[in-house]
Amino acid sequence: MPPRNPIFCPICGTRLAQRVEGGRLRPACDNCGYVHFVNPVPGVGILIEMDGGVVLVQRGHDPHKGEWALPSGFVEADESAEEAAIREAAEETGLRVEIVELAAINSFPEGPPVSGIMIFYRARPVGGTLAAGDDASDVRVFQPSELPALPFRTHREMIAQWLEQRGLPRAAHTPLRAEVQMRLATEPDLDEVQALLELIPSNRQLSAEDWQRVRWRILEGDTVEVYVAIMPEVSPLIVGCVSLSIVRGLVESAGLINGMAVLPTFQRRGVGAAMLKGIMKRADELRLDTLWVNKARANDQARAFYAALGFQDLELMRLRIR
Numbered sequence: 001m002p003p004r005n006p007i008f009c010p011i012c013g014t015r016l017a018q019r020v021e022g023g024r025l026r027p028a029c030d031n032c033g034y035v036h037f038v039n040p041v042p043g044v045g046i047l048i049e050m051d052g053g054v055v056l057v058q059r060g061h062d063p064h065k066g067e068w069a070l071p072s073g074f075v076e077a078d079e080s081a082e083e084a085a086i087r088e089a090a091e092e093t094g095l096r097v098e099i100v101e102l103a104a105i106n107s108f109p110e111g112p113p114v115s116g117i118m119i120f121y122r123a124r125p126v127g128g129t130l131a132a133g134d135d136a137s138d139v140r141v142f143q144p145s146e147l148p149a150l151p152f153r154t155h156r157e158m159i160a161q162w163l164e165q166r167g168l169p170r171a172a173h174t175p176l177r178a179e180v181q182m183r184l185a186t187e188p189d190l191d192e193v194q195a196l197l198e199l200i201p202s203n204r205q206l207s208a209e210d211w212q213r214v215r216w217r218i219l220e221g222d223t224v225e226v227y228v229a230i231m232p233e234v235s236p237l238i239v240g241c242v243s244l245s246i247v248r249g250l251v252e253s254a255g256l257i258n259g260m261a262v263l264p265t266f267q268r269r270g271v272g273a274a275m276l277k278g279i280m281k282r283a284d285e286l287r288l289d290t291l292w293v294n295k296a297r298a299n300d301q302a303r304a305f306y307a308a309l310g311f312q313d314l315e316l317m318r319l320r321i322r
Contacts, residue, residue, distance in 0.1 A: 058138035094131035180274035
């Protein structure tokens with residue numbers, strides 16, 4: 001959800017103008033000099049290990065009312081992140097916990113409801129009684145084999161990391177090499193694919209109606225093929241996605257690579273390279289003559305990556321209809 005910019009200066013009340021500050025166009029006051037910066041909100045998530053499993057709460061309010069998630073919440077201005085984690089655990093689960101370690105730091109620029117930074121802690125109970133409280137409608141311990149799909153991307157990544165560490169212990173800075181597999185996206189994949197696509201900065205302004213159209217296109221199949229990447233030896237999550245749009249002309253056929261995204265915790269593990277090689281193989285099977293990628297939607301690192309695979313840095317003429 002994009003943040004709503006203020007109209008009037010909170011310092012002097014003058015109507016705000018727009019000017020470039022720090023490389024971005026921001027609301028700013030020509031009268032007193034105030035500049036409105038939109039910064040991410042810090043939150044905490046708690047992975048409480050109990051009876052061989054992990055504690056999840058059933059959300060009592062939107063977003064994702066009725067779905068299961070890790071206990072979590074925003075940090076108050078007068079408390080530390082550790083204090084917030086202990087407080088949220090007590091409020092939502094009824095348990096007094098002791099923090100074992102800082103487990104992960106992740107970000108969710110896509111929301112909901114606002115851009116934030118999530119600090120995850122691993123914790124263990126030291127008192128209290130397991131009981132739903134605060135905005136949770138239920139709470140229970142889930143064994144690794146019975147974990148439900150969690151609605152929040154950062155929570156899914158934390159659970160995936162926890163499962164990986166239980167089954168495949170490794171040094172914190174040692175890249176894990178595992179086989180990346182690709183398959184066509186299906187309807188049960190829609191939520192995870194959308195969460196991946198929301199990581200792409202240019203997608204963060206899309207409306208609910210825009211996202212509904214995206215979900216329809218994922219399942220079209222004839223002119224747009226959407227693939228997901230999985231690493232079954234490592235994680236139960238979809239770790240990446242990419243789409244191939246097919247255009248057939250009278251004398252030449254082309255493919256457009258679009259919507260490629262990789263989970264942040266699985267970047268630099270060869271997922272992106274594996275997906276692109278898979279798409280190139282698929283393009284050959286379809287007897288496409290050329291492959292295109294919109295370089296305007298790629299950062300410098302991605303452009304260098306495409307160039308290393310043989311993509312030429314060319315411009316296309318276009319007429320924008322809408």
